[in-house]
Amino acid sequence: MSIRKILAYAAIGISSAIMFIPFLTALFNSLKTVGQFNKYPPELFPDPIKWSNYSEVWELANFSTYTLNSLTVSVLSILGAILSSSMVAYAFARLQFPFRDTLFMIVLGTMMIPGVVTIIPQFIIFKQLGMLDTLMPLWVLEWLGQPFGIFLMRQAFLGIPREYEEAAKIDGCNPFQIYWRVALPMCKPSLATLAIFTFMAKWNEILAPVIYITTREKYTLPVGILSLKGQWTGGNDQYLVAGALISLIPILIVFLIAEKYFVEGARSSGLK
Amino acid sequence: MKRKRSFSLFLSALLSAALLITACTGQQANTGDPQNAKNDSEQIVLKMGYYSDPPTQKKMEELLAKFMEKHPNIKITTETGPHAQFFQKLNTQIAGGNAPDLWLSDGVKVFEFAERGAVKDLRELIEKDLSKEEYYGMDANKGPGGEVWGVPQGIQIGVLYYNKALFDKAGLKYPDANWTWDQVKEAAELMTIDASGKNAKDPSFDPNKVSEYGFTIFSSPVGVSRGWFPLMKTFGGGVLDSSLQKAVLDTPENKQAIEWMVDGMKRGIFPDPVDLQSFQDPFKPFLSGVSGMQIDIYAARVKMREAGLNFDVAPIPAGPGGKRFAPSIVNSWVISKTADEKKTQAAWEWIKYWATDDEAQREWASLGEAIPVKKKVAEEVLTSDTSLNAKVFLDSMEFAGSLDANAVFGEWRKAFDESMFPAFSGEESVEQGLKKANEAVQKVLDGFYKK
Numbered sequence: 115m116s117i118r119k120i121l122a123y124a125a126i127g128i129s130s131a132i133m134f135i136p137f138l139t140a141l142f143n144s145l146k147t148v149g150q151f152n153k154y155p156p157e158l159f160p161d162p163i164k165w166s167n168y169s170e171v172w173e174l175a176n177f178s179t180y181t182l183n184s185l186t187v188s189v190l191s192i193l194g195a196i197l198s199s200s201m202v203a204y205a206f207a208r209l210q211f212p213f214r215d216t217l218f219m220i221v222l223g224t225m226m227i228p229g230v231v232t233i234i235p236q237f238i239i240f241k242q243l244g245m246l247d248t249l250m251p252l253w254v255l256e257w258l259g260q261p262f263g264i265f266l267m268r269q270a271f272l273g274i275p276r277e278y279e280e281a282a283k284i285d286g287c288n289p290f291q292i293y294w295r296v297a298l299p300m301c302k303p304s305l306a307t308l309a310i311f312t313f314m315a316k317w318n319e320i321l322a323p324v325i326y327i328t329t330r331e332k333y334t335l336p337v338g339i340l341s342l343k344g345q346w347t348g349g350n351d352q353y354l355v356a357g358a359l360i361s362l363i364p365i366l367i368v369f370l371i372a373e374k375y376f377v378e379g380a381r382s383s384g385l386k
Numbered sequence: 387m388k389r390k391r392s393f394s395l396f397l398s399a400l401l402s403a404a405l406l407i408t409a410c411t412g413q414q415a416n417t418g419d420p421q422n423a424k425n426d427s428e429q430i431v432l433k434m435g436y437y438s439d440p441p442t443q444k445k446m447e448e449l450l451a452k453f454m455e456k457h458p459n460i461k462i463t464t465e466t467g468p469h470a471q472f473f474q475k476l477n478t479q480i481a482g483g484n485a486p487d488l489w490l491s492d493g494v495k496v497f498e499f500a501e502r503g504a505v506k507d508l509r510e511l512i513e514k515d516l517s518k519e520e521y522y523g524m525d526a527n528k529g530p531g532g533e534v535w536g537v538p539q540g541i542q543i544g545v546l547y548y549n550k551a552l553f554d555k556a557g558l559k560y561p562d563a564n565w566t567w568d569q570v571k572e573a574a575e576l577m578t579i580d581a582s583g584k585n586a587k588d589p590s591f592d593p594n595k596v597s598e599y600g601f602t603i604f605s606s607p608v609g610v611s612r613g614w615f616p617l618m619k620t621f622g623g624g625v626l627d628s629s630l631q632k633a634v635l636d637t638p639e640n641k642q643a644i645e646w647m648v649d650g651m652k653r654g655i656f657p658d659p660v661d662l663q664s665f666q667d668p669f670k671p672f673l674s675g676v677s678g679m680q681i682d683i684y685a686a687r688v689k690m691r692e693a694g695l696n697f698d699v700a701p702i703p704a705g706p707g708g709k710r711f712a713p714s715i716v717n718s719w720v721i722s723k724t725a726d727e728k729k730t731q732a733a734w735e736w737i738k739y740w741a742t743d744d745e746a747q748r749e750w751a752s753l754g755e756a757i758p759v760k761k762k763v764a765e766e767v768l769t770s771d772t773s774l775n776a777k778v779f780l781d782s783m784e785f786a787g788s789l790d791a792n793a794v795f796g797e798w799r800k801a802f803d804e805s806m807f808p809a810f811s812g813e814e815s816v817e818q819g820l821k822k823a824n825e826a827v828q829k830v831l832d833g834f835y836k837k
Contacts, residue, residue, distance in 0.1 A: 149694045154665070154674030155597075174440060237482040246484065324471040325478050343439060343468050350439070351667075 144168070144356035151352050164352070168360070171342070171353045177360065179331055180338035185364075187252045187334060188316045194256035195312040196305055199263030204293045206264065207271035208279070218268070225261045229321070237325060251326040252319070252334070256312065263308045270304035271297055306375030313368055317361070335361045428459055430732040435465040435489035437472035445753055449746055453739050460732045480504050487725040488733040490539055493715035494791040496527050497630075500535040501793035501834075505720040507533040511734050516741060521759050523716035526788060530629075536718030537737050540756025541764075542683040543782050544616055544713040545699045546570075547690065552577050552598065552678040556585070561679070561700040563781070567620070570679065570703055571650060574600020577678040578655040586655045593654025600655045602671050602680040603647055604662070605810040606803035610789050612681045614806075616713045618643040619787065620705030625802070625827065630792040631835045635802075635824040642706070644809065644816045652812055659810050683715065684779055688754045691773075699778045714786035717756065794834045801826035 143151060144167055145160040171177070205211070206218045240251045274297055282296045298305070323334045333341065339357035342350050436446060443466055450462050465486055467475065473495065479485045480499075491499060499505045512534055518524045523538040548561055556577045561570070578586040581595040604613030618624060623639035626632060651658035657677070662668045669686075671677035673693045681702060690697055704710050719737045721730055740746055747763040750756070757779055758764040768776040789795070805826045809819025 148692050152670060152673045152693045154670060154676045233478055234481045237478050237484075241482055241484055320471075321474070324467060325475050328465045337467075337471070340468050340471065341440070 140355050140359055144352060144359055146352050148352065167352050167356045171356045171360070174353065175338045175342055175357060176330070176333075177335070177338065177357075180333050180335045181361075181364075183249060183332060184317060184335040184361075187249055187319075188313050190253040191256040191316045192309045192312050194253060194258075195260050195263050195308055198257050198259045199308065200267045200298060200301070200305065201293070202259045203264045203267030204271055204297060207268045208293075208297070209289060218264075221259075221261050221264055225265075233321070233325065240326065246326060247328045247332065249327075249332060249334075252316070252322055260312070262311070266304055266308055267301065270301040274300050303375045306372045310368060310372055314365060317365060429461055430459060430728050431461045431463065432488065432729055432732050432736070433465065433486040434462050434733075434736070435472065435476055435486035437469040437490060437492070438466045439468065441753055442755060445750060449740075449749060452746070453736060456739070457732075457735055460735060462736065483724070485722045485724060487729045488719060488721045488736065491536060491718050491720045493523075493526065493542070493717045494789055494795050496536045496718055496720060497529075497792050498795060499720060500527075500529060500533070504723055505535055506723055506725070506730065507535065508537060508721065508734075508737075509534045512537065515734075515738055520761055521741060522757070522761060522764065522783060523714070523718075523759060526714070526716035527718055536716075536720040537741055538759040539717045539719050539740065540750065541759060541783075542611075542685060542715040542717070542756060543779055543786055544611055544681050544683055544702060545778050545782055546679055546702050547672065547682050547686065547697055547699055548679045549672070549675060549677065550696045550698055551675065556678075560698065561703070563701050563778075565700060565703040567617070567646060567703050567705065570601055571646075571655070574650065574655045574678060575653075576600070580654075586653060591654075593652070596654045596657075596661075597676065599657050599661075599671055599677045600679065601650065602662075602668075602677045603650070603656050604668060604681075605647075605659045605806065607799075608668060609803075610799050611683060611713045611715065614644065614647060615789060616681060616702055616711055617647060619711035619713075620702065620709050621646075622705060622707055622709055624790065625798070626790040626792070626831075630790060631831050633798075633824045633827040633831060635820050635827060637820075640820055641816055644806075644820065648810060648812060648816055651810065658812070659807060683713075684757050685755050687774070698774045700775070701778055701782050710785040712782035712786045713789055714783075715789065792831075794830050797834075798827045798830045801830050 139158070142158055142160050145163045145165065146167075147160075147162075147164050150157065150160060202221075206214060206221075236251070237246075240246055245251050245254070278296055278300070279292050282292045287295065318336060319334070320336045320340065323337045324340075327333055327337065330341075335357075339354060339361060342353045342357060434450075438446060446466075447464070450464065454460060454462060465475075466472065469492070473492070476485065476489060480502075485504065491505075496505075507529075509532065512518070512524070516524075516537070521538060522541050524534075526538065527536040528534055546561055546565075550560065553560055553573070556573075558573050558576060561573070575586040577598065577600040578591075578596060579598040580586075580592045581597050582592070584591045586593075586600070603609075603617065609615060615625065618640050621639045621643035623634075623637050623643055625635055627634050647656065650656035657665070657671055662671070665671055667673075669680075669682075669689075672680040672682075673690065673695070675693075675695060701710070702712050719733075719740065721733045721737075725733060741759060744760065744763055747758040747760050748767065751758045751763065751767045758767055765780065768780055792798075802823050805823035806819045808814035809816050
């Protein structure tokens with residue numbers, strides 16, 4: 115191994131160790147007792163190690179139900195985002211129709227509207243649709259196209275050489291078949307990126323579930339963890355950290371599985 | 387063949403999504419939405435909202451079950467969540483016309499709801515069913531036209547908490563009811579210790595390397611109940627005049643109070659805003675046993691006990707003119723303006739049960755979360771608590787006062803915090819800070835009241 119390589123690995127090793135410190139601190143904090151958690155100056159290592167924080171938090175927050183709810187919301191959101199955004203994006207990238215570019219600008223423009231502004235109108239709409247206190251408001255909008263997803267997928271479709279599509283056309287494919295059988299499979303990295311972004315956004319979302327969900331059994335994971343928070347001065351912080359760490363696991367798994375596509379997709383869309 | 391298969395796969399995905407949508411919507415129609423549950427003509431279904439954490443939620447559900455047993459014609463469904471999220475949701479619900487029929491309001495938010503027309507005037511019901519003298523905080527929700535917007539649910543009152551171990555270590559006498567702010571500072575100087583173990587009276591004391599502080603007095607964000615506000619009041623100042631629509635920050639009394647505070651911060655005997663940020667949680671210095679004193683509310687005892695602190699309480703010290711003040715927050719039940727006559731009556735039954743039933747009051751008090759609103763029960767509960775000088779909380783009721791909470795409390799407090807931060811950090815003079823804060827707070831008030 116050359117010296118350059120050794121130095122490079124050392125640099126990578128050191129910076130990863132630095133990045134790892136917050137995780138490690140969180141892990142140690144999640145194993146402390148209340149008294150130790152509040153100690154000043156803070157102690158890094160838990161003594162005694164309170165493993166039961168994890169089992170207690172699992173019981174306290176009804177984690178299995180909340181995890182299932184979060185998974186339902188995330189999976190349905192991902193499906194919706196991938197299907198609807200890619201369809202709209204394909205139309206913007208390849209089909210010819212009046213006001214196409216103006217419409218695309220309008221779609222992009224909606225990304226500038228802060229989410230809080232639309233909370234009340236959305237709440238009223240979901241109320242009238244009878245969807246309050248169901249998981250639907252948390253994922254159904256993803257089935258109606260998502261501006262960021264449309265932008266991301268449009269960039270991906272634009273990057274495919276037109277020759278593929280022309281060849282398919284000569285073979286007798288209609289526009290939907292070209293989209294479904296030719297263009298979409300060539301955009302897997304971008305689809306994976308969109309899936310991961312949607313997953314992370316939905317998995318960590320807090321405001322929408324707080325507003326739309328009332329019944330405890332329908333809480334998503336972040337709301338469940340938050341409900342452990344003490345009412346007054348802090349409280350149960352060790353549980354909050356333990357809960358947050360548990361909820362991190364699925365994100366890590368998804369990221370590890372899709373890492374190859376994720377990095378590729380983010381690079382090809384110039385989003386790094 | 388393959389083409390056909392993928393297309394049918396796509397179609398089935400769409401179909402299952404559509405099925406799911408209908409399934410979920412169908413489910414909604416059957417869930418306990420109070421609006422839809424009028425099948426039983428006898429039973430009134432109420433939707434009640436309250437903020438909670440796991441223990442308070444458990445206790446509230448127990449009390450609700452007992453209430454419903456006594457009132458079989460009333461069914462109460464609940465909505466709950468942590469404090470911040472609960473109110474976030476409630477505001478959306480009110481705006482979207484879907485508010486609960488009754489809810490537990492943070493004491494400082496009652497006027498916010500009242501002056502925006504979200505809650506009912508309960509004056510007549512109170513006069514009919516409750517005798518005012520028996521309860522604490524009955525005047526807290528009184529509007530300028532005599533309206534009463536809520537009935538107390540639990541009382542918080544600010545006192546001076548002190549760490550007995552740190553007082554003993556410094557060889558000092560514990561604070562008592564006769565203490566003044568000068569005595570607080572004197573004791574704080576002796577308890578503040580730097581990294582080399584010298585106290586703040588020592589000429590070689592290093593205020594930049596403090597390891598134990600004498601007194602935590604908050605600038606923001608909790609200073610309104612646990613810091614600058616009660617201090618200013620005891621110095622004869624305040625934030626708003628009695629109309630609650632005019633800022634009176636730019637006064638010599640306020641200047642004197644804030645200068646007293648900033649002086650302590652500059653000398654390192656009180657943690658300044660930057661020090662508190664470095665602790666992440668502003669309550670941490672006292673909770674972790676490295677601060678000798680702190681102003682805090684009744685509920686804080688629970689967490690301090692959990693942290694294993696050896697502490698006690700004394701009334702908030704008197705100001706230079708002997709003036710006394712204890713900040714009080716009267717969390718209250720309010721009834722939604724949208725509740726019809728029947729629901730209002732049912733909601734009132736619950737409020738009456740809460741206020742008058744001694745057992746319910748005792749049960750709630752067992753959480754240690756708030757002082758019971760019924761004076762008789764409060765005395766009984768607090769005198770039986772021998773772990774600390776609990777009578778201090780009741781004695782402080784004599785000089786308790788509100789936090790100048792009005793319809794724009796949250797907004798004016800934010801304006802104050804932002805304007806005063808440079809003054810608390812020593813980057814700007816107190817005089818300048820108060821002038822700026824006065825203008826900023828007045829702007830907020832005018833934005834609401836002069837529209």
